[in-house]
Amino acid sequence: MTKPLVYKRKLEGKSNAHLITFSDGKDYVVKYFQPGFERSLPNEWVGYCLGRYLGLPVPFGKIIEMPQPFTSQVPELAEMCDVRFQFASLYIPDCLDGHQAANICHIHNNQSLAGIILFDYWLSNRDRTRKNILLREEMPHSFRLWIIDQAEVFGGYDWVEQDLEALPTDLIKSATHQLMALFVEEEQEFYQQLELIQTIPILLMEEIVALIPDEWAVSKDEKKAIVTTLVNRRNKALPEITQKFIKKVYRPLHDSLKNSRNH
Template identity: 30%
Template sequence: MIQVTQYVKPLDGWSRPHLMLCDDGNFYVIKLLSNPQGVKVLVNEFICSQLAKQLNLPIPEGKILFISKRVINSHPTLKSVLQEGPHFGSRFIPSGIHQPTCLDLARCTNIEQAADMIVFDYWLDNNDRHVWRPAEQNLIVTGGSEPKIWMIDQANVFNGPAWSIESLIKKMNIFNAYWGTLYQRFVPFIDGPNPFRNSVSKFQSLTKGELFNVVFNIPAEWNVSEQELTILVNYMEHRRKVMYYMIQSVHVHFPIWHVHYLKHGGIG
């Protein structure tokens, strides 16, 4: 397990993340076991980072990171926040644009993955990325000659980090058609007769066994029960199978797709 070697500074965010340097030489944005939103923030982030590896999603690489007593003792003022054990960290992306303009998005070499982002959020019921915030978004754009769009902050998948067995069962068949200014900005880049066909096919290629492998690698120290993990898999598997149905509700926001949809009766 990668070890934290140096505390750097606190960062903004509801989960009060921190920037730290680790023994692999990389900086990570770390969400702590003691974060105010609860340990399931770490669970949600870990699951999304592992799915990203399999689906080639633009999510920063995520790792389980260990904070030792040595690091804690070297920062006495943080002893009430830091605790020894495994936490979750996302690779820090320096110089990211948190309020990208339409021009910034147009320059991104992976802008076509906006379709993947929308399908991903609908699949896992991520209830806040569609919102365009005055301060920042749940995405960043890197600069340079080949700018890229990155999805950050996956804490609100499963309709938020307060999920339970009961809430997952209840939400399994509820497909909220979140739509907002951020998604609307993606429309010109991905609209077409069937803009989500490839994304849906990619997600539907996952197997239930692969989903089990993801969730059952969650550290025991995060205290997620086997029953909760099983329900998570069943939730993802069920919603994965009905993605075509889930995504059809947003066709009205896509001029080309809308015409095609009315003419041909769907996206399948």
């Protein structure tokens, strides 16, 4: 079992994330359960598992037990509420966020970008800001992209069951989605990703949700509601959102790009 060895530092942001070296020699970003943000870790877990299944560039993650002796030795962690299991994701070094990266001319893994956009709409993640992508320059002005921080899927980190039934279906004003859409080569890629999302087995979704630790305080009814929401949104809302995004965001961006090249 992987165990925490060295506490490094608290990371920026509101998600209570800490950089810790583990016994496998790797650094992980560990997000701790915290009052007021009770849904952050369940959201991270469900978002991570579905993102990985879809083949999206999400850093490896897992539910991890943080031993009390380790936590109590670190002042930044000692104040945490007494919850045994936290969510850890592999730290990707040498990256910039979307604000820091300049002159992005190419994204190596651009075949994932349509999937990321639809994934965010499916799970109602309205927090895909430039801070929630990582970009590593592999050649001049050419980057590999990862998505991080699924803490605010399902509308936020403090949702209640009734919120899941009324998640929005409007287009999100996201400069990050626009940036990604620029590098999606064919609009057909959106429909391929939609089909993939619609064929994820419901049993798999149920199993992912069932693995949420009891300590994260998601009731049986709420777990059932998560699966119902995922199934309903992918069948009803997502096809309409996909068409709307292509018509109102993707095509205008690419038309503008063609015009600028022609002048």
